[in-house]
Amino acid sequence: MPALRLSSILCLFALLLAPAQADVLPSWLRFWKNTPAAKPAKAEPKRVSVAAFAGGTGTSARQALVAELTTTREFQITEEKPDFIITGNSVGGRITGKVANASGKELLDRTYAAPGLDENAKALADDVILTITGKPGLATSRIVFVSDKSGSKQVYLCDPDGKEVLQVTHHSHGAVSPTLNADGTAVAYTSYSNGFPVVQWMDLGQGWERTVTDTPGSSFGAAFSPDGQRLALVMSFLGNPEIFVTDLTTSTAACISDTTGAPSSPAWHPDGKQVIFADDRGDGPRLYVAEVPATNQTEARLIRWRTGYSFCTDPEFSPDGHSVAFTTRIGGELAVVVKGWPNGPAKVIQNGGASHPSWSPNGRSLCYAQHGNLYVHSLASGLRHLVLEKHGQISEPRWMK
Amino acid sequence: MSSALPRFILTVPLALLLSACEHLPELPRLGGEQEPNVVFALGTRDGFKSPLEGALKPACPALGFDDESYSVTGAHKKTLAPLIADWPKSKPRFLIAGHTPPGLPEDFARSLSERRAQAVRQHLIENGVEAANLQTVGYGYDSPPASSVVIVYQQQ
Numbered sequence: 001m002p003a004l005r006l007s008s009i010l011c012l013f014a015l016l017l018a019p020a021q022a023d024v025l026p027s028w029l030r031f032w033k034n035t036p037a038a039k040p041a042k043a044e045p046k047r048v049s050v051a052a053f054a055g056g057t058g059t060s061a062r063q064a065l066v067a068e069l070t071t072t073r074e075f076q077i078t079e080e081k082p083d084f085i086i087t088g089n090s091v092g093g094r095i096t097g098k099v100a101n102a103s104g105k106e107l108l109d110r111t112y113a114a115p116g117l118d119e120n121a122k123a124l125a126d127d128v129i130l131t132i133t134g135k136p137g138l139a140t141s142r143i144v145f146v147s148d149k150s151g152s153k154q155v156y157l158c159d160p161d162g163k164e165v166l167q168v169t170h171h172s173h174g175a176v177s178p179t180l181n182a183d184g185t186a187v188a189y190t191s192y193s194n195g196f197p198v199v200q201w202m203d204l205g206q207g208w209e210r211t212v213t214d215t216p217g218s219s220f221g222a223a224f225s226p227d228g229q230r231l232a233l234v235m236s237f238l239g240n241p242e243i244f245v246t247d248l249t250t251s252t253a254a255c256i257s258d259t260t261g262a263p264s265s266p267a268w269h270p271d272g273k274q275v276i277f278a279d280d281r282g283d284g285p286r287l288y289v290a291e292v293p294a295t296n297q298t299e300a301r302l303i304r305w306r307t308g309y310s311f312c313t314d315p316e317f318s319p320d321g322h323s324v325a326f327t328t329r330i331g332g333e334l335a336v337v338v339k340g341w342p343n344g345p346a347k348v349i350q351n352g353g354a355s356h357p358s359w360s361p362n363g364r365s366l367c368y369a370q371h372g373n374l375y376v377h378s379l380a381s382g383l384r385h386l387v388l389e390k391h392g393q394i395s396e397p398r399w400m401k
Numbered sequence: 402m403s404s405a406l407p408r409f410i411l412t413v414p415l416a417l418l419l420s421a422c423e424h425l426p427e428l429p430r431l432g433g434e435q436e437p438n439v440v441f442a443l444g445t446r447d448g449f450k451s452p453l454e455g456a457l458k459p460a461c462p463a464l465g466f467d468d469e470s471y472s473v474t475g476a477h478k479k480t481l482a483p484l485i486a487d488w489p490k491s492k493p494r495f496l497i498a499g500h501t502p503p504g505l506p507e508d509f510a511r512s513l514s515e516r517r518a519q520a521v522r523q524h525l526i527e528n529g530v531e532a533a534n535l536q537t538v539g540y541g542y543d544s545p546p547a548s549s550v551v552i553v554y555q556q557q
Contacts, residue, residue, distance in 0.1 A: 195451020216443035218515040239440035264512035313506040
């Protein structure tokens with residue numbers, strides 16, 4: 001009998017100390033997760049040389065490019081022992097840029113011929129950042145949001161600095177709940193133009209609009225899939241609100257939630273196979289994840305994701321799929337939280353009324369609305385800056401992915 | 402052997418008790434929302450007018466809701482009773498519109514207001530109003546009134 005007890009104790013210790021089992025044990029057993037791990041060495045900024053640009057607008061083009069690269073804090077602009085060399089020329093605002101590594105191998109050679117020099121410099125900067133770091137730049141990315149500046153809620157676009165603000169919709173009775181597709185060429189939103197909520201999408205290049213759903217009840221909360229071919233959204237024509245995935249090419253829709261509650265704000269995992277959403281089944285909104293079936297023959301698998309918070313809405317996966325940002329309620333006020341997916345600690349990013357977080361394309365920042373203003377919050381530095389204020393009451397920001 | 406018998410006596414009834422628990426009827430959730438037995442899909446919206454397009458006449462006083470609840474209460478039923486009693490006379494059509502106050506996350510507010518409107522619709526159906534005569538919409542706080550109410554509008 002003592003031998004049995006001893007072996008039981010040894011088994012228990014083995015179970016407790018086996019890190020491979022961390023995901024299947026309750027959190028109170030996972031004490032080793034809190035032990036501080038060795039921090040990875042901080043990556044040195046890449047040394048980049050930007051040579052003088054030839055051509056009439058070469059000097060201005062180089063200045064704009066250096067300004068964009070400096071803003072990212074990813075690069076050290078230097079002529080001494082550069083890891084990468086940028087050369088180029090610019091005539092009449094048109095820019096040609098080249099990137100080579102230290103051994104002279106050409107990595108990028110592209111010409112940018114948009115009407116404005118700044119626009120071309122930003123596009124070149126984003127391509128340089130992607131070429132060197134492997135992560136997308138933000139210079140040409142866009143944030144879509146809702147503002148009541150015109151007297152009714154309408155959809156607007158701006159760049160990550162809060163500049164180049166553009167009103168996208170002009171619907172009677174307003175338009176809300178916007179989302180951008182991955183390359184920023186289309187925006188989907190809920191329009192009240194006929195007095196009822198209808199999901200529409202607009203091609204930003206051509207300017208035409210198309211109705212995605214005009215079903216009885218309500219339709220809102222549209223989110224583009226990573227490939228831009230599908231929308232996840234809330235529709236209530238079945239009698240209760242449910243989460244649907246609709247195929248934009250075939251105009252078919254499949255229900256992926258199974259609830260009699262109040263589901264809202266679906267968002268896609270970057271792999272395009274899962275959708276996370278909030279659902280209030282009578283005890284406050286919590287987060288659920290549905291696996292989107294690949295074919296009509298399989299059912300959507302649904303799991304509840306426990307965050308440790310009793311009020312969770314507006315979830316959004318980070319671009320690498322390793323974290324989820326969402327809105328919660330702390331001390332009676334809305335707050336933005338980031339939590340590791342599927343397991344990981346939760347961190348309050350901003351409280352005091354911050355809501356509706358959305359990740360930057362490179363996953364290093366979040367934008368959110370607070371007290372009617374738009375903020376961008378760096379997750380690395382913890383610093384945030386006010387991007388747009390005094391532009392009506394700003395809400396529901398979404399950053400292009 | 403001497404210790405095995407008491408353990409057996411304790412273990413067997415416990416196992417039987419646990420297996421019996423498995424077959425107990427499910428108890429109603431405390432504080433949770435009531436789930437309807439049958440949910441009726443919405444019919445066509447053709448011919449229904451929106452309160453955003455022009456003033457519509459409320460068919461009864463506005464139904465107030467607490468916090469994030471979407472349960473139909475006794476007070477709601479009392480308010481809706483005359484409407485239900487009068488419905489067979491002319492069989493009017495109703496648009497049931499849900500609203501919430503600001504301060505909630507916008508998308509959640511839309512879903513909650515739609516869910517409240519659906520709960521009122523369900524109550525009317527269960528009391529004899531034809532499902533095809535009832536439409537719902539959830540505005541959240543995208544349009545006034547910005548308060549936790551459901552308004553039943555009579556259609557012409």
